[in-house]
Amino acid sequence: MRKIIFPDKDFNLRHTFDCGQCFRWEKADGGYKGVAGEYWGTFIHTDKGIELETNCPDDNFWIRYLDLERDYGEIKKRVSLNPLMEEAVKYGSGIRILRQDFFEALVSFIISQRSSIPKIKACVKKLCEKYGRRLDEKGEFYTFPTPEELRDVTEEDFRALGVGYRAPYLVKCVKAVMKGEIDEKSLLTMDTASAREKLMTLYGVGDKVCDCVMLFSLAKYDLFPSDVWIKRVMCESFGSHDATAKADGEKLFGSLSGFAQQYLFYYRKNMD
């Protein structure tokens, strides 16, 4: 167990962990606690910066996970296309797009469809506690289960976690990953359009889930995941229609679409 201090420039825990991109971080003792990969972490803001306590021996693991080498100041300038974007960027000024585990993101966002964040978090938590590995004595932290660990989980087992009609999607997803039909490494070599086409072959993975997986785990930033909130703000403020919101966003923001989407989403969702 050790401590690391990270600079808090363009980095805020609430913005990053509560902006809807992840489901395994929860508020604790004025900060956040959670798990990434094999490691647990507890984060808190201090006057020295952001302090992390973790069982991970390698700083670079968290630097990559938290995307700390990217200049978000520059990104924020470049997506501030109009007064609304300036507002949104100010509101979520400390958002960082996490580099999450591919399989975890895939399963989590399949579960997320047509659901609410507290419900999603509860399902994911049960999934980890039931099929993941315990990381600490107290049983506070569990890994996200691997495809192997979910290999024999049945539709009924998944239903017991409360995932409802998504259960068959999950069974098929695990099978496809186990068979190597869907493979992170090969997706990473593809451009966004090809990776999208490949991922969408999965039963239960449509436009939005696909975009979230690519943005939050494969570092594909030239896409604009469009859910009800994004559609709402695009229609209200950018002259879009539901059907064109995604394309309009990608046209406006290009290679920075994913970043712009997160600022807009977080801002609009908390503004109603």
Add this chain to the structure above:
DNA sequence: AAACAGGGGTTAA
């Protein structure tokens, strides 16, 4: 109290 709407979608018709 029971009914209803709605929630960060996707599929199949």
Add this chain to the structure above:
DNA sequence: TTAACCCCTGTT
């Protein structure tokens, strides 16, 4: 383009 799908929560 549209209904049906699971299941929990908040509202009437």
